[in-house]
Amino acid sequence: MPNLTLITYDWVPPPPRGYVRDLRVRWALEEAGLPYRVASTPFDDRGPAHLAHQPFGQVPWLTDGDISIFESGAILLHLGGLSDRLLPSDPRGRAEATEWVFGALNSVEMASLPWTMSKFMKHPSDTAAWKFVDDFLKLRLMRLEPVLAAREWLAGTFSVADILMADVLRVADGFDGLADSPACRAYVARATGRPAFAKAHADQMAHFAAADKARGM
Amino acid sequence: MPNLTLITYDWVPPPPRGYVRDLRVRWALEEAGLPYRVASTPFDDRGPAHLAHQPFGQVPWLTDGDISIFESGAILLHLGGLSDRLLPSDPRGRAEATEWVFGALNSVEMASLPWTMSKFMKHPSDTAAWKFVDDFLKLRLMRLEPVLAAREWLAGTFSVADILMADVLRVADGFDGLADSPACRAYVARATGRPAFAKAHADQMAHFAAADKARGM
Secondary structure, eight states: OOOEEEEEESOOOSTTTTTSTHHHHHHHHHHHTOOEEEEEEOSSOOOHHHHTTOTTSOSOEEEETTEEEESHHHHHHHHHTTOTTTSOSSHHHHHHHHHHHHIIIIIIIHHHHHHHHHHHTTOOSSSHHHHHHHHHHHHHHHHHHHHHHHOSSTBSBOOHHHHHHHHHHHHHHHTTTTTTOHHHHHHHHHHHTSHHHHHHHHHHHHHHHHHHHHTTO | OOOEEEEEESOOOSTTTTTSTHHHHHHHHHHHTOOEEEEEEOSSOOOHHHHTTOTTSOSOEEEETTEEEESHHHHHHHHHTTOTTTSOSSHHHHHHHHHHHHIIIIIIIHHHHHHHHHHHTTOOSSSHHHHHHHHHHHHHHHHHHHHHHHOSSTBSBOOHHHHHHHHHHHHHHHTTTTTTOHHHHHHHHHHHTSHHHHHHHHHHHHHHHHHHHHTTO
């Protein structure tokens, strides 16, 4: 049996709650039915002990026995090797899920993260910089829309690729970025309607709410 | 033996030459000494035949027999499964290389691509949008610098993670983005000084130069 521990922050301020990336890992673990523990690292002090596991000073990381892995994409591929509920075991299905793992992160999130950060920080929208950011996301969604209109899940059956793509898209959706992409919106609703997402989301919210209490907030 | 074909554009205008992402795949194939063919897809017409292999209308993709894979990260992990010159075969080394594959693409390129595109398009630098983009890259480089100062290659031995990280960093380096990151600059020089990079780069330049001739340019 794998010996899995997910490490996330001990606390975060309210805005990112429900979106901290440990959610991707919780979601995958719940889908697979794999047993795991959750441990915390200080949000306020990202010292050498943190950087030894996650050199960019972020979360999450996962330990599997004496192996420690950072980057949600790498963690989900590792978990995919432990359960065919997360990654098809045949070579063709595995390649298809893997390409969409990168598609979610390096093609779609590459465009959606600057877009959602610009929205969150209320950058002016009459600039060349905003037009580039907005056009970039629109181009990706234009290509993704027919893909998601034609299939239920990216690699045929549900996989870690869907966890990543849905988690990326729901952030843009929260800023109304999917208004012209009905198939993308339906896909986000389909994915986040799964019981494992609900459990992962509730567990993350409870984790940070408990941290408020510990801080006397 | 694997039956590998790398597909790239038949032609691109001069500015991206030397940076088209088929270079990452050529580099990996040359490092591994794997035999491969190169085929072309029209740059000017990205129709259904292209989108069936690469749904975002980009390049490269790789075919391995009847398996077709897009996203340079997914392609390099696939090639890593064919050669331990590209990916360590022990679980711990494999996990370490894989997390740095995602680190290169989803942590560093996520920050460097908006930065280099803003530089390339000469967006004004007195805006909140530019400050966000510039601070984002600086934060990532600040964390990466001690990592690369302390080791020759990301996963101990050279791996696909280094191909991706070096290819990401050299674009920022071209716009003087590594001026305050001497270990990052030394790492780019170390990686791009490898014979397999030189071969991959020369082959890409020759491929597009031949296309100019075919077009009578």
